[in-house]
Amino acid sequence: MPLGFTAIYWRDMIKFARSKAMIFLSLLQPVLWLVFYGISMSNNTGLFFAGTSVAPPDAITVSYMTFITSGVIGMTILFTCLYSGQNLQFDKQYGLMKTIVVSPMPRSQILIGTTLSGITKCLIQTTIITLFGYILGAQLFAGFLLSNIITSAIGLILFSILFSAGLMFLSNMIGLKVNNHDVSQAIMALLTLPLFFASNALYPAETLPFTMKLLCYVNPLAYFIDSVRYFTIGPNFYAFGFNYQIGLEGLLSSFIALGIFALVMFVLAIFVIKNIRDF
Amino acid sequence: MKDAIINVEGLSHSYGKTVAVDNIYFHVEEGQIFSFLGPNGAGKTTTINLLITLLRIQKGQITISGVNVAKNPDAVRRNIGVVFQDHRLDRDLTIWETLEFHGKIHSLPKETRRQRITELLNIVELGDKRNAFIKNLSGGMKRSVEIARGLLVHPKVLFLDEPTIGLDTKARQRIWHYIKQINREENVTVFLTTHYMDEADQYSHEICIIDKGKIMANGSSSSLKNAIGKDIYHIKTTDDLKASQILANLPEISHVEKNSNGLLLYLKNNELSASKLVKSLTIHQIKLGNLNLLKPTLDDVFIYYTGRKIDSTVDA
Numbered sequence A: 001m002p003l004g005f006t007a008i009y010w011r012d013m014i015k016f017a018r019s020k021a022m023i024f025l026s027l028l029q030p031v032l033w034l035v036f037y038g039i040s041m042s043n044n045t046g047l048f049f050a051g052t053s054v055a056p057p058d059a060i061t062v063s064y065m066t067f068i069t070s071g072v073i074g075m076t077i078l079f080t081c082l083y084s085g086q087n088l089q090f091d092k093q094y095g096l097m098k099t100i101v102v103s104p105m106p107r108s109q110i111l112i113g114t115t116l117s118g119i120t121k122c123l124i125q126t127t128i129i130t131l132f133g134y135i136l137g138a139q140l141f142a143g144f145l146l147s148n149i150i151t152s153a154i155g156l157i158l159f160s161i162l163f164s165a166g167l168m169f170l171s172n173m174i175g176l177k178v179n180n181h182d183v184s185q186a187i188m189a190l191l192t193l194p195l196f197f198a199s200n201a202l203y204p205a206e207t208l209p210f211t212m213k214l215l216c217y218v219n220p221l222a223y224f225i226d227s228v229r230y231f232t233i234g235p236n237f238y239a240f241g242f243n244y245q246i247g248l249e250g251l252l253s254s255f256i257a258l259g260i261f262a263l264v265m266f267v268l269a270i271f272v273i274k275n276i277r278d279f
Numbered sequence B: 001m002k003d004a005i006i007n008v009e010g011l012s013h014s015y016g017k018t019v020a021v022d023n024i025y026f027h028v029e030e031g032q033i034f035s036f037l038g039p040n041g042a043g044k045t046t047t048i049n050l051l052i053t054l055l056r057i058q059k060g061q062i063t064i065s066g067v068n069v070a071k072n073p074d075a076v077r078r079n080i081g082v083v084f085q086d087h088r089l090d091r092d093l094t095i096w097e098t099l100e101f102h103g104k105i106h107s108l109p110k111e112t113r114r115q116r117i118t119e120l121l122n123i124v125e126l127g128d129k130r131n132a133f134i135k136n137l138s139g140g141m142k143r144s145v146e147i148a149r150g151l152l153v154h155p156k157v158l159f160l161d162e163p164t165i166g167l168d169t170k171a172r173q174r175i176w177h178y179i180k181q182i183n184r185e186e187n188v189t190v191f192l193t194t195h196y197m198d199e200a201d202q203y204s205h206e207i208c209i210i211d212k213g214k215i216m217a218n219g220s221s222s223s224l225k226n227a228i229g230k231d232i233y234h235i236k237t238t239d240d241l242k243a244s245q246i247l248a249n250l251p252e253i254s255h256v257e258k259n260s261n262g263l264l265l266y267l268k269n270n271e272l273s274a275s276k277l278v279k280s281l282t283i284h285q286i287k288l289g290n291l292n293l294l295k296p297t298l299d300d301v302f303i304y305y306t307g308r309k310i311d312s313t314v315d316a
């Protein structure tokens, strides 16, 4: 079995561990979302949704902070992965990629290595944001038994891996295809905007206009956030004036959607890296 | 053509309208040090990129160690090592990490890797700097790291694109010593481009001169020198322009080259005596100021075939 991906992974992680400023900044952004957006909106949701509907008796009612912690986790993974794709772009720009692609290592190993390092970064961030949300008063894993917490944590990790893998394949593909750093950065920014706002990260998708809702149906971020809410809050809860009944079917459709997303991106990325010549 | 480890037939490559390589044929025998010489923009790097599977082959055929490069690039990559012309290093890694990374992607076993890295760092005299970051190295040190990286893997064919550019004389010598050693002891074939004629002359078994994408000459250094004429006169006259026209018509002279210092007369054989030379000039009222008899050097061969002075190389 080719182990070249371990070299790629090793290098990415060394550089990640060294970039203290980058780690700090990449955590600062989600934390700022939680602090500024989360806290200020928490004080307003009561006004917006006063009397719109009443929590059903079988659903747990959770705070807005609890609701958006999942959204911020999704958003952070989205940003981290799309940003990481630029690493391959830099490798290309600084010519390092040439030395890698003339080595006997299969090119798919590059993809696997960078994807694994992206996943690692995302898992670290997810953990830290979850803890931080907890500190800010998000009711995560509230009322769970210890065994439930453990299975939920495992589920959360598995879905995070699936989602970040799909995103890493996508961003690596863009990083490989685009020859100009500014262009690739612009593409990433352009992608994050619709993905983020046509989702259920900050508000319920049910209130979105029809076309946005359609976008939401093909948006992996929305499926991922559903699964995070399932694992951290529960299958049936009430927040932001809405009753969320994700249930096992919801979790299953998230799994299928994220699985398809990761698979399609993997196939496309492999195709791109196998056929690209201008390094 | 037995034992040709590299075989190139009818190879052409264009970048849009620019024809960089124009229908070239050559072969390199196993275990040789082969120098590919030519002026800037001659098509050397393009040829190397075609050989090492970085460019898609548009026309022609290449085999390396019996493997067709177009059909089976993966198998070719198992047989080659490359030092690229321009800097290709990760600024944020240390020297040691750079070499470790390269060894790992070439699946060198840990023991061999560590041992070779230590050995090579001593050769390029960077042993005590192994934990320094690439971004903090001087240009020559960076080049040394790249050479050490290229030499880490002992492949069947090692491609060196202007390897010693920007290095001091001592460093060049130490590196050449190592290249000769792996060439001799491990039968590594070396494909080299360089603008240092002394290097090509001293170290290579075979030389190939390319200009504007076409092969102008090939052979051993001595056969190339002999081919351009036995000897060369270097003269200075009162009217170099007119003299060059007159002398070019003499049957004994194969070729006249003008340089800033006078004229170079490439002789077909050694029968042109100095007195005949003087006589043929004085008929036209041209006086000879200076006359030197030179043995051809590889520089002369280069100028003869490319019609240009040797490019002064720029440190990248």
Ligand SMILES: Nc1ncnc2c1ncn2[C@@H]1O[C@H](COP(=O)(O)OP(=O)(O)OP(=O)(O)O)[C@@H](O)[C@H]1O
Pocket (backbone or CB within 6 Å): B015, B018, B019, B020, B038, B039, B040, B041, B042, B043, B044, B045, B046, B047, B085
């Ligand atoms: N990527 C490219 N796109 C377009 N043209 C190119 C490209 N690379 C090289 N060329 C052109 O091809 C020709 C040959 O270039 P090449 O790099 O092979 O020369 P070289 O012999 O290696 O020169 P040097 O001694 O300066 O390194 C030049 O005219 C150059 O402008």
Ligand SMILES: [Mg+2]
Pocket (backbone or CB within 6 Å): B044, B045, B046, B085, B161
């Ligand atoms: Mg070149």
